[in-house]
Amino acid sequence: MNIKTFDDVLSEDLLNLVQTELQLFMYQKHSSTEDNTNLFFASDTANHSTHDFLLKLFNEKYNLPYKKLRSYVNCYPSQASGNLHSDDGDYTYLFFPDNYDDMKNIGDLEFKDGPTITYKTNRLVVFDAKLFHRAHKNLTANMRHTIAWKTLI
Numbered sequence: 001m002n003i004k005t006f007d008d009v010l011s012e013d014l015l016n017l018v019q020t021e022l023q024l025f026m027y028q029k030h031s032s033t034e035d036n037t038n039l040f041f042a043s044d045t046a047n048h049s050t051h052d053f054l055l056k057l058f059n060e061k062y063n064l065p066y067k068k069l070r071s072y073v074n075c076y077p078s079q080a081s082g083n084l085h086s087d088d089g090d091y092t093y094l095f096f097p098d099n100y101d102d103m104k105n106i107g108d109l110e111f112k113d114g115p116t117i118t119y120k121t122n123r124l125v126v127f128d129a130k131l132f133h134r135a136h137k138n139l140t141a142n143m144r145h146t147i148a149w150k151t152l153i
Contacts, residue, residue, distance in 0.1 A: 001111065001114045001115075001127075001128070001131065002127060002128040002131075003111065003114065003115065003117070003125065003126075003127040003128075003131070004062075004125070004126045004127070005117060005123065005124070005125050006058075006062055006123065006124045006125075006126070007120065007122065007123050008122050009058065009061070009095070009122055009123070009124045010054075010057075010122055015097065015099075015121075015122055017050070018050065018054070018095075018097050018147070019097050019098070019099065021050060022073060022075075022097060022145050025043035025045070025073055026043060027041035027042060027043045027073075027075050028041065028042060028043070029041060030042035030074070032082040032083040032084075032085040032134065037083060038080065038081050038082055038083050039080065040074060040075060040076045040077065040080040040081075040082065040135075041074070041075040041076075041077070042072050042073065042074050042075065043072060043073045043075070044070075044071075044072050045071045045072050045073055045147070046068075046070050046071055046072070048071070051071045051147060051149070052068070052071075054095070054147070055068055055071070055093065055149050055151075058093060058095075058124060058126075062124075062126075064091075064126065065153065066090065066091050066093075066151035066152065066153060067151060067152050067153075068149055068150075068151055069088065069089040069149075069150040069151055069152050070088075070089075070149075070150050071147070071148060071149045071150070072147075072148055073145055073146070073147050073148070074135070074145065074146045074148060075143050075144070075145050076107060076135055076138045076143065076144040076145075077138065077143055077144075078138055078139070078140060078141050078142070079137060079138065079139070080137065080138055080144075081107060081134065081135055081136055081137035081138065082134040082135040083134055084112055084132045084133065084134045085132060085133070085134065086129060086130050086131065086132050086133075087129035087130075087150055088129065088150055089129045089150035089151050089152055090128075090129055090151060090152050090153045091126055091127065091128060091129055091151045091153070092126070092127055092128075092129045092148060092149070092150055092151070093124060093125070093126050093148065093149040093151065094109065094124070094125045094126075094127075094146050094147070094148055095123070095124050095125075095146065095147040095148075096119050096120060096121060096122070096123045096124075096125075096145075096146060097121070097122070097145055097146075097147060098119075098121060098142065098143070098144060098145050099121040099122075100140065100142045102140055102142075103119065103120070103121065103140075105138070105139035105140050106119045106138055106139075106140050106142065106144045107119060107135045107136040107137055107138040107139070107144050108135075108136045109125060109133060109134075109135060109136075110133060110134050110135075110136055111127070111131055111132065111133045112131070112132035112133065113132075114131065116136075119144070129150065129151075
């Protein structure tokens with residue numbers, strides 16, 4: 001399985017900027033699959049300069065060669081989760097920006113027939129887009145955000 005995990009990927013100042021911006025986006029109802037079960041919220045960030053900057057930073061810092069296909073933010077309220085799904089593109093980047101007192105039950109990232117990656121503040125997970133994955137249920141009172149980039153080789 002081609003899954004890479006990187007921790008402490010942003011400086012504290014840049015992480016704070018990203019966390020602040022998450023509160024300013026317009027979100028719409030969304031689902032991981034066409035059956036519209038397990039609804040959560042998403043915001044398209046394809047033209048958002050900060051997210052373009054972050055992708056470039058991650059590519060340079062970790063020597064990754066991928067180009068952006070699209071990007072967005074997922075926002076899972078309490079009790080929301082995702083369905084198992086694969087992604088478009090070649091590789092997916094997921095960044096975990098949230099930092100709450102109780103992160104234990106915020107909802108980890110599960111791969112079908114693979115590992116479960118703990119949601120940890122300032123963590124980046126890069127994986128083959130064809131791998132089936134989902135967000136576990138958010139059992140906290142906080143919103144769970146992930147920033148996603150779908151990329152091409």
